[in-house]
Amino acid sequence: MSINCIRALIEDANLSHPDKIAIKHDDKSITYKELFAKVNQVAFYLNELDLPKGSRVGIYSKKGIDQVIAILAILSTNYVLVPLTRLLKSEQVEYIINDCDIRCIITDRVKLESIEEIAFDGHIISYETTHKDIPSFEEIFKYYNKPYTYEVNGHDNAVITYSFGLTGTxxxxxxxxxxxxxxxxxxxxxxxxEEDDVLSGVLIFNLDYGLNQIFCSLYKRATLALHRFILPGDFFNHLINDKVTVVALMPVTITSMFDEDEHRLPSPELLSNIKTMTSSGGNVTSKMVQKVKKYFTNVDFYSMHGLTEAFRSTYLDPSQINIRPESIGKAIPDVELYVINEEGKECKSREVGELIHRGGYIYKGFWNAPEETSQRFKSIQILKDVINLEGQLRDEIVVATGDYVYKDEEGYFYFVSRRDDMIKTRGFRVSPLEIESVVRKNLPMIEQCAIFSIPNSEIEEEIVMVYSARSEIAPKEITFELKKHLASYMIPSKIIYKKSLPLVPSDRNKINKEELKAELLDKVN
Incomplete structure (x- = not known):
């Protein structure tokens, strides 16, 4: 067994801590011994499907202990996990199914209807028993009790995660x-x-930040307490009742959890158990930090910066959060970071340039997307004017992040913007092209459409839609149609009608979004 795989952690935890609570969710819990047994049962069943090595298996379901079992079971086979957030609409799920040729989907009773809508012709497994032709975890746990072993290779593909990229898909x-x-x-x-920690599993498990909570719990033989954030009160009850000590959040969740009248928030004494809080997936503001420090008096707050192409680049040490709250910190262990200008030279202090990630945690590339892969995964020769490449034994790969940052005199990094016009809202990356294509396809009465963002301190960026048509259309009518095809976080919060849209002087086929944005911001200010 490779030591470089999650499967090894599951086996070791079963041997060393069989009776310890591995996962809890509401009033349910499961020990490491029970987790190991159930993971083996599902993995054994998946293996019996006899799919080719490397086949993709999707998970499209609600959060729960069964979802974690499904994730770990797939990682205990030679198949590849494709997590699908339940926020996606059926046509978005269908796109991903076709893009990576998913052969099997694990789901729940609610999402089963969405899968049936797209006429998926692969294997379907449900957590609950729903139909005699669809196998369920309930049946697998009842009938599959044979021993299961599998040798996982550390270099094999394990997961394909999807976020919205440069091309709009x-x-x-x-x-x-x-x-x-x-x-x-x-x-x-x-x-x-530490082993005694209880990690909050409030993040969704569709991207690496959320999945990492599961794997860190396994690595330290800690406990993972699952929770789905709906209301701040329920979230605080989760932190208190589950005795959480470590909580990982998106900035939008930090804002949301304080979106209550002050008298409804718990006293700091009730939250004193929480020693560590992390935030990634967006900018942390001074206001967020002040709120966190007011109610979580014992917490070490880590602001972090991750990439689509590599697990993580930076973290800000908690000792610096009050000194430089806007900073994304310094490189994590085993990573070197450089800021270069358009000529490939290293930027001076406070000069803005592109962040280049060298060293550990670089992923393998984009699935069936050589152009996108070549845009981000570069030869180390990109740093030839920055570091000494004498004696290079091979063409090392680095990540040209597309993030524009600067570094201060003490070596702390600050995020400025992204190369492309991707929108980051509520912890998600959203492509304007994706929304624009849905408008073109489903709202033919709209002649031109521009999607862009404006700053919003509560959700980082607010999505704006400006359109032209023969006559103005009720915003509710547009929103109603978009909600059929797009996840909720992709719906524009502002919809503005104009008789005509400005064009870029140098390209009369391209809408001038910068002019529209400036016009809107002038009105707001």
Missing amino acids: PKGIVISHRNLIDSARVVSQYLNL
Whole structure:
């Protein structure tokens, strides 16, 4: 068995801590011994499907203990996990199914209807028993009790996660088993995680930040307490009742959890158990930090910066959060970071340039997307004017992140913008092209459409739609149609009608979004 795989952690935890609670969710819990047994049962069943090595298996379901079992079971086979957030609409799921040729989907009773809508012709497994022709976890746990063993190779593909890329359609990033174990090791190290910790599983498990909570729990033999954030009160009850000590959040969740009248928030004494809080997936503001410090008086707050193409680049040490709250910190262990200008030269202090990631945690590339892969995964020769490449033994790969940053005189990094016009809202990356294509396809009465964002301190960026048509259309009518085809976080919060849209002087086929944005911001200010 490779030591560089999550499967090894599951086996070791079963041997060393069989009776310890591995996962809890509401009033349910499961020990490491029970988790190991159920993971083996599902993995055994998946193996019996006899799909080709490397076949993709999707998970499209609600959060729960069964979902974690499904994730770990797939990672215990030679198949590849494709997590699908339940926020996606059926046509978006269908696109991903076709893009990476998913052969099997694990789901729940609610999402089963969505899968049936798209006429998926692969294997379907449901957590609950729903139909005699669809196998369920309930049946697998009842009938599959044979021993299961499997040798996982650390260099094999383990996961493909999808986020919205440069072309306006979701692009899958391929992550190896070695990547998963390395990310668990490094986070456990710099967060000082311990066996007695209880990690909050409030993040969704469609991207690496959320999945990492599962793997860190396994790595330290800690406990993972699952929770789905709906209301701040329920979230605080989760932190208190589950005795959480470590909580990973998106910035939008930090804003949302304080979106209550002050008298409804718990006293700091009730939250004193929480020693570590992390934030990634967006900018942290001074206001967020002040709120966190007011109610979580014992917490070490880590602001972090991750990439689509590599697990993580930076973290800000908690000692610096009050000094420089806007900073994304310094490189995590085993990573070197450089800021270069358009000529390939290293930027001076406070000069803005592109962030280049060298070293550990780099993923394998984009699935079936050589152009996108070549845009981000570069030869180390890109740094030839920055570092000494004498005696290079091979053409090392680095990540040209597309993030524009600067570094201060003490070596702390600050995020400025992205190369492309991707929108980051509520912890998600959204492509304007994706929304625009849905408008073109489903709202033919709209002649021109521009999607862009304006700053919003609560959700980082607010999506705006400006359109032209023969006559103005009720915003509710547009929103109603978009909600049929797009996830909720992709719906524009502002919809503005104009008789005609400005064009870029140098390209009369391109809408001038910068002019529209400036016009809107002038009105707001």
